[in-house]
Amino acid sequence: MANTAGPVAATAAGDMDTETIMQSSGFQDVLQKAAAIKGAQLAEKRLEWERAPDFMKETIGAPDDVRASRSSSAQERRAVCLAYKQKGNDFFAVSKHGTAMREFVRALAVYRWFDQSTEKSSERMPLIRGESLISEERDATEARGVVHTLLLNIAACCVKLGDGASALYACDEALALDPQSAKGLYRRSQAHLLEGTVSGQERALKDLGIACKLKPDDMQLRTALRNLRTEYESTTKHERQRLKKGFESGLYSESEKKEFAARQPSASEDASASGKDVDPNWWKPPYSAAARAHARSIGLDLDDKRVQAALAKMHAEQTGDTWSWRTLVRRLFDSKRVLSVPVIGYVLIALHVVYRIYRIMSAPLAASPERSAHHVGGGWDDSGAQAGGGGVSGW
Secondary structure (H helix, E strand, C coil): HHHHHHHHHHHHHHHHHHHHHHHHHHHHHHHHHHHHHHHHHHHHHHHHHHHHCCHHHHHHCHHHHHHHHHCHHHHHHHHHHHHHHHHHHHHCCCCCCCHHHHHHHHEEEEEEECCCCCCCCHHCCCCCEEHHHHHHHHHHHHHHHHHHHHHHHHHHHHHCCCCHHHHHHHHHHHHHHHCCCCCHHHHHHHHHHHHHHHHHHHHHHHHHHHHHHHCCHHHHHHHHHHHHHHHHHHHHHHHHHHHHHHHCCCCCCHHHHHHHHHHHCCCHHHHHHCCCCCCCCCCCCCCCHHHHHHHHHCCCCCCCHHHHHHHHHHHHHCCCCCCCCHHHHHHCCCCCCCCHHHHHHHHHHHHHHHHHHHHHHHHHHHHHHHHHHHHHCCCCCCCCCCCCCCCCCCC
């Protein structure tokens, strides 16, 4: 009897212990934390799907060869990806940007896709970043480079198609792989400009400024920054005029007027930004406050050694302080220099003209004494009469 009651009593005691544990505050906290973590994971997946542009959602319907390549070797996967990428390049070259984007997305789907293999609901549909799952470091590095390039190619197509939001998404994803990508920053600046707002111009200026710091010798970036800065200054000037008219007409309160006035640059900042009253040797160290302000206005960091070297090189080429074939040709044909091909040519032409005039003016004077000497020897005197007789000259 005791033997039977023992197990029953032990079971009852175990059930009571389990129930006690489940009802304890500590266990309830664990359950709540687990539920919160699960909810956060689902929310993150749902957010990834919701914020993804249409081109990323199209990776669900990738072609069969793209799907098959995901489980193939790194070489086979890369081959499939590059084949679609080349098709995209060919279409982009002939300005078929929509078709090019489709091929780039198919190439991207080799490494990145939304996985719908187990769930139909978007709440449980994760975004697979396949390039981060490759174990071999060399293959993983190559995959990240290809994904980075494809994202920027897709961004270029989106810019051409006027889809700024999708271009911005692609650029952000590319810069997450390589934050030091000047090309990625340039593409993102183009995406910001599609907003058509002053704030979009400001964000574009910031990206272009960073890109110029990363590649100070890139004249395309510097030209884009200079043109955008000119456009931005024109836009903000117009905006200030519009707001000023609003103030004068009483549309804004006194506090709003003070806030606007506080945001306006000072006269010295305006002069630095526009390049007025700036020392022509501002690029030489040590740098003054005005030089630093002027450099910032064109997106340069004068503390960067690469920027200093690039500026010194550019100035040397412009002033002819360094010798190279390009510098030599520039100096030879610089009309502002005394010893240059154009100036020497003009001098030679002038001397030739003077010489010809002299020949024309001096030709009759030279002929008269010669003729006089000749005819005197032949018997003619100055009056035209023959010296030996009284006949009349035949002249």
